Amino acid sequence: MATGIYTPHSTSDVEEFPLSARLHEWLVTVDHKRLGILYIATALFFFAVGGILAALMRLQLAYPNGSIVPPEVFNRLLTMHGTTMVFLVGMPFFAGLANYLTPLMIGARDMAFPRLNAFGYWIFLLGGLLLYFSYIAGEGLAGHGSAPDVGWFAYAPLTERAFSRGTSTDYWILSIVLTGIGTTTSALNVVATIVSMRCKGMTLAQMPLFVWLMLVVSSMVLFILPPLTAAQIMLLLDRYLGSHFFDTQAGGSAVLWQHFFWLFGHPEVYVLMLPGFACASEIIPVFSRKPMFGRAAMIGATIGIGMLSSGVWAHHMFAVGMTTSSNIYFAVASMAVGIPTGIKIFNWLGTMYGGRLRFDTPMLFCVGFLFQFLIAGLTGIMLAVAPFDWQVTDSYFVVAHFHYVLLGGLMFTLFGALYYWFPKATGKMLNETLGKWHFWLLVIGFHLTFDTLHFAGILGMPRRIYTYAPGRGWDTLNLVASIGVIFQAAATACLLLNIVWCLRKGKPAGNDPWDAWTLEWSTTSPPPEYNFAITPEVRSSRPLWDLKHPEDPDWRYE
């Protein structure tokens, strides 16, 4: 078959080496594929850990006057859950996908800077381990207590030495700075790879959408992580050298941290979300058997999101008491982000419209994503309306909204991506039946938990409370939300079981199990260390289509 032309004739099998040698290979590797797998495996590990923290919180909140964990432990749970999910799950998923797929999709043999790539992973892992090391080593309020308990956005001056004694907050700061360094090096590497390493013939116009979106995300990371790093440096200076950046008693500002943090924090939501969009933009066309509808509009909308998202940060701060004109500006700007996002949703729907849809597990997750992300976007527009935001700020409505974005939107596409590219990375298919169990259990659990939390929020339930009195109308809603966790845990168990089982006994995948069109499917599964036996040459945005259909290639029409 024509697809085989870039595949090597034989692949060396590492299985013959003893275990210690194989582990050593993983430890010293600079191969983008291995580092990508390390990133994603680490992300899945922390996803399970963060999920356990969330389950403990839901257990505590399942009924009024719950007494499973004391309040100070609850504060640590919510801080560690948020920090873990954003910095140790979402970010490494981005880095892992970008690492694994970008060189393969652009026909390159590795990233631009392989050793920098390895550095990025290990410094990220150090940051993650440091965060959890605080459970052992950190000293909290009055000597007892350990892990950070300041919330994932850690508002100064509450994080100043006067209010957050001990070292747990320092673990949080250092961990964020280290993972930030790791992510920045990844982003720099991805940009350099995409700009400088594309195979012959791949112009920017012909780059796969996944690569385009990764280029935008990585450029954003370069801009948006420094505000966070700068704020952390200032906080460390405050805590250890007695400076006064956030010290109100010396004239410092209590709001400045919020501005710096959200200047990072809001674009960060898109940095987390765009890799999800990137995966959906590869999966939906392949399973609709059509090229992407409105490719140029998709790229334009992505760049639009990248730019707009940097100017909307203070919609997280409506309750702070800004001037009316600031409120109006940030409300309007936040709603404006809905326009490019809406364009994307129409692009995906337009791709599916009239297509020959195949509902394999990757596609199921993407369809789930479309529905849930739409709702997440609509509640986002509601929250952008400042007067409405004042009513529900810091309530469970906000919690439900951003879990719709990050679990219902992002994680669904990432799971889809896992089912889609697992065959490429391992040479084994994931089991479809377990995959469908994973999907449907997760859908049921997700909606049980987060649909109900919207109502709890509208009924006035504040976020971050460790318990509540009975009879406020929140009891049933919270119980239902907690029951949903059982389904979500079962779904995650299906996924882990599927991975472990199929790594050993999975059906062999072949080079191109989905009949797809991008270059990674033209080499073997798993690809050899050098990716392609001969470096490819492309002439359209679907190079494998051209190879499979020499009588009707794409480049005639592009």
Added chain:
Amino acid sequence: MTPTNAMNARGVRQLAQSEWVLPDRGRVAVLCLMVTEFALFTIFVVAYIFYIGKSLSGPMPADVLELPVWATACLLSSSITVGLAERALKSDRAPQFKLWTAATILLGLEFMRNTAVEWHRLIRDFHLTIATNLFGTTFYSLVGLHASHVVLGLTLLTLTLVLGLRGNMDGQGRRFELLAWYWHFVDGVWIAVFTVVYVIGR
């Protein structure tokens, strides 16, 4: 020959003839580094501007700061010498390369010496530390952040000079260019810091 076939043939010829040249990855990476460093400095500059005149106690910038004209002249002219070093290396004139690199290092060291003298004066004579007031907080963090970048640049330049003295820099003009870019960037940031701290903030 049908029109489509003619088009195909033309397409194939164009691709075969055209050179496929993409930007140098080192340059792209250093540009990315500059973007991210630029954003980092921006936040510290914003904090500085935000806190101008908000200190609750003295000393104030107007009382203690002097225009660092000599230091600025040294740092800015070091941009010229590093450029000359780059040109010398690219045209294989090793002695000139070593000379201009050494001159760059000396100018950078002179800049750092001036900063040291200034900080010493501020700390000893005016008792201004990072913990004194908001001016001290923002001044030492912004100027210190810049100084740390100068120190990093000086370290790299010294390393380059040592390699150059051992004859290991021959033909490395493209790599030295990236270091020169970084040094220009550090100089450019100083212009911003100078303007904000010593002109606007005083």
